[in-house]
Amino acid sequence: MTDQGLDSGADLIPGLRAGDRAALAAAYERWGAAVHTIALRSLGNHHDAEDVTQQVFVSAWRSRESLREGVGSLPGWLFAITRRRCADLYAARERETRREHSLARHTELTAAGPTAEDVTDKVVIAEALDAMGDPRAALIRAVVMEGRTHTEVATAFDLPLGTVKSHIRRGLLQLRTRLEEVPL
Amino acid sequence: MTHPDHDLLVATALGEAVPEQVSQHLELCSECGPEVESLKQVIDMTRRSRDVDLVPPPPAVWAAIEAELDAPLQLTPRHTEATPTPPRHGAPRRSPWWLAAAAAAGIALGSGVTAAVVNRDSPAPTPSVQTVAKAPLDTLDTKTSRGEARLVRVGTTLDLDVQARGLATDSGYLEVWLINSDLKRMVSVGVLPAGVEQQRFVISQDLIDQGYVIVDISREQFDDKPAHSGDSLVRGTLAV
Numbered sequence: 001m002t003d004q005g006l007d008s009g010a011d012l013i014p015g016l017r018a019g020d021r022a023a024l025a026a027a028y029e030r031w032g033a034a035v036h037t038i039a040l041r042s043l044g045n046h047h048d049a050e051d052v053t054q055q056v057f058v059s060a061w062r063s064r065e066s067l068r069e070g071v072g073s074l075p076g077w078l079f080a081i082t083r084r085r086c087a088d089l090y091a092a093r094e095r096e097t098r099r100e101h102s103l104a105r106h107t108e109l110t111a112a113g114p115t116a117e118d119v120t121d122k123v124v125i126a127e128a129l130d131a132m133g134d135p136r137a138a139l140i141r142a143v144v145m146e147g148r149t150h151t152e153v154a155t156a157f158d159l160p161l162g163t164v165k166s167h168i169r170r171g172l173l174q175l176r177t178r179l180e181e182v183p184l
Numbered sequence: 185m186t187h188p189d190h191d192l193l194v195a196t197a198l199g200e201a202v203p204e205q206v207s208q209h210l211e212l213c214s215e216c217g218p219e220v221e222s223l224k225q226v227i228d229m230t231r232r233s234r235d236v237d238l239v240p241p242p243p244a245v246w247a248a249i250e251a252e253l254d255a256p257l258q259l260t261p262r263h264t265e266a267t268p269t270p271p272r273h274g275a276p277r278r279s280p281w282w283l284a285a286a287a288a289a290g291i292a293l294g295s296g297v298t299a300a301v302v303n304r305d306s307p308a309p310t311p312s313v314q315t316v317a318k319a320p321l322d323t324l325d326t327k328t329s330r331g332e333a334r335l336v337r338v339g340t341t342l343d344l345d346v347q348a349r350g351l352a353t354d355s356g357y358l359e360v361w362l363i364n365s366d367l368k369r370m371v372s373v374g375v376l377p378a379g380v381e382q383q384r385f386v387i388s389q390d391l392i393d394q395g396y397v398i399v400d401i402s403r404e405q406f407d408d409k410p411a412h413s414g415d416s417l418v419r420g421t422l423a424v
Contacts, residue, residue: 021253024249025246028246032240032241032245032246033239033240036241036245037237037238037239041236047339047340049241050245050248051339054245054248057249058252058253061253121233122229122232123238125230126233126236126237126238129230129233130238144230144231145230150195150200165191165194165195168194169190169191169194172223172226175230176223179229
């Protein structure tokens with residue numbers, strides 16, 4: 001079985017570093033939706049989500065010199081920037097809220113806020129599964145999300161049991177690697 | 185120590201039944217136990233990601249990215265006395281880079297507002313769009329209606345959305361201006377490309393507050409005179 005690697009964006013890094021705007025456009029094409037979704041779910045409103053999406057790609061472009069081939073993945077880097085931007089904006093909002101409301105009110109509001117790390121991780125996984133392609137993504141969905149056994153799924157997909165197990169194992173490791181690239 | 189096959193660690197993390205000696209090993213082994221815990225976390229997060237649908241940003245976001253990258257500096261409107269701002273040197277000229285950016289992004293010029301409001305690719309993202317004021321654009325000679333200018337608040341941004349049709353340029357180009365109600369000051373807000381019937385320009389609340397409320401579209405020549413040509417085609421006042 002040939003391993004299906006997750007798209008690391010390695011093909012775009014030389015272009016980005018060289019200042020090729022088309023490489024940024026390609027990165028936006030591939031990961032803009034995930035960046036936007038992280039922001040939308042973290043911040044809860046479209047305007048801020050669009051602002052953060054814009055900020056992420058602008059700051060990615062401006063700090064593209066810091067990209068190194070073979071160190072992490074381009075999407076991991078973009079998602080890490082997104083998580084940071086959302087956290088910054090959320091913190092700024094809280095400061096604003098603190099100014100506007102009493103302490104009691106403020107405590108209540110922060111308690112109700114979304115947990116950015118959880119949101120980001122979920123979107124990172126959803127994006128990775130989309131990018132992973134089938135049969136691996138379909139197998140992960142069946143075994144991990146739906147809780148079907150390896151054996152059931154092997155029969156359903158008409159694949160050898162060993163192949164199914166291998167896909168699940170490698171798929172989970174790929175997801176873990178991607179999550180590790182987007183630190184808190 | 186012989187460690188179990190990694191597949192068995194995955195099976196354990198998934199909650200599947202594994203041989204007794206594997207479970208016993210996991211309790212004792214300082215490598216395999218934590219590995220199972222780590223896999224469990226990934227599995228848990230994967231299960232929780234079920235409800236996530238990726239929502240693409242509206243097309244206007246890419247245009248805004250390109251615009252920001254193309255912007256040479258922080259642009260703030262500059263007010264001029266009597267003489268309008270020269271093209272290419274003036275700070276208030278927000279539209280040229282926005283325009284270039286939109287063109288480069290392959291986004292239909294003038295569709296910015298529409299794109300932000302009606303995003304066909306995704307059901308969700310719609311920034312709040314509010315029309316603050318309108319101005320009918322009529323010809324100066326025969327008072328024929330040629331379109332409308334709307335002051336639109338998109339989120340925290342204030343835009344001038346210009347819709348105009350049937351404006352002949354022959355030679356030269358169309359330029360959109362905001363004239364102060366004192367009729368002494370004006371600023372150029374940008375170029376209306378030939379054949380484009382709707383164009384959005386980013387402006388600022390300051391301009392409106394200072395009384396720049398008359399929308400004017402003039403015919404300009406590619407010459408060395410950056411000032412208003414005096415050849416106004418249509419004009420209208422924003423009812424703010």
